[in-house]
């Protein structure tokens with residue numbers, strides 16, 4: 001069993017470089033099978049486990065992968081020959097359902113097991129299905145376990161999303177890129193990774209306009225080709241280091257970022273008293289005083305990202321005064337508050353609202369990572385706390401943060417990964 005052990009109380013100082021965006025990579029990797037050619041993907045966070053699972057899935061359906069360097073791969077999808085993906089492949093992560101849109105675009109059919117991923121509340125896919133059906137596909141969901149999509153031909157069509165969904169927007173874009181005619185997605189998600197996917201598909205010869213606004217227009221084509229593409233920096237990894245710098249009252253230069261993508265996070269940090277300097281591709285975050293309180297409501301982009309909510313809660317746990325966080329995307333995203341309470345935080349949760357009464361200091365404790373971003377929050381809490389924090393279930397963190405121990409260590413943090421045997425593991429008892 002792997003654990004992170006942190007001795008807290010050290011302000012972070014120095015420079016860190018952010019990796020390529022996980023959620024863009026997870027959309028772009030399956031998109032590569034829409035052509036029968038070679039795509040070179042740069043700035044890919046190759047060592048996070050979500051990306052490794054997506055690459056394994058590509059291999060499973062017949063693609064060949066060449067590793068060029070630590071953040072570049074080539075995907076040769078000429079020999080992709082299967083439209084079926086089993087539960088063994090999809091159980092690890094939510095984004096494996098992007099293969100439904102990609103395989104539908106490539107073969108006109110897909111048979112993909114329902115995806116796994118972090119438990120943040122019910123995660124229906126009705127809007128994805130609505131989009132595929134609008135394009136002319138027939139969808140059946142067998143025993144709530146396997147999605148089968150078939151079509152003799154996909155035709156572009158208008159699709160209005162009843163709810164702003166990143167996943168549905170991506171999946172419909174993937175299928176529509178190869179459909180005949182124009183698809184118009186209304187009430188589309190506007191996240192930076194939606195724009196990145198559109199830019200990647202356009203580099204392959206697609207005709208996609210409006211990504212980053214509510215209305216995305218996709219004129220489908222059969223003629224997609226290989227390309228070389230560099231993924232955008234990870235907005236949430238950058239935000240995590242920004243909050244960690246402020247919460248530890250440190251001073252950190254965060255390189256390889258797009259400051260525009262960080263505006264909602266910067267605004268809230270400034271409201272709490274942090275100093276932020278923006279450069280072309282970097283931000284410096286510093287904080288000297290105890291943070292002030294602020295209220296946060298998570299919203300689809302350009303609102304405050306739900307994926308930064310747990311990390312900000314840690315900072316607010318040590319703020320002067322009482323802050324409110326209102327979570328409007330996921331119904332089960334406050335589980336981490338129980339872990340923070342073990343560290344001395346004063347948080348009460350009522351439905352989708354958390355009320356945080358700031359305390360002077362957190363204290364180290366054994367905690368666990370309930371999911372990816374909850375795990376990031378536990379790291380920040382451990383870095384700020386007095387004494388030793390041990391974080392279990394770090395596999396969640398490794399899904400989305402590349403070289404996280406190394407990156408925090410280089411900023412002066414006392415953090416290390418240890419392997420331990422669970423004394424209560426009944427499989428190990430003779």
Ligand code: EPU
Nearest residue numbers: 023095122123124125126127128164165166167168329372
């Ligand atoms: N929803 C529906 N029906 C659908 C699809 C979504 O009701 O058909 C609901 C969801 O239940 C949720 C809301 O719509 O309440 C938003 O879900 P969305 O589809 O936008 O989320 P997602 O695509 O499953 C992506 C990110 C998440 C991030 C959310 C919100 C990826 C691979 N995942 O999830 O990232 O929290 O958007 O921004 O892009 C993470 O990186 O830690 C993470 C969880």
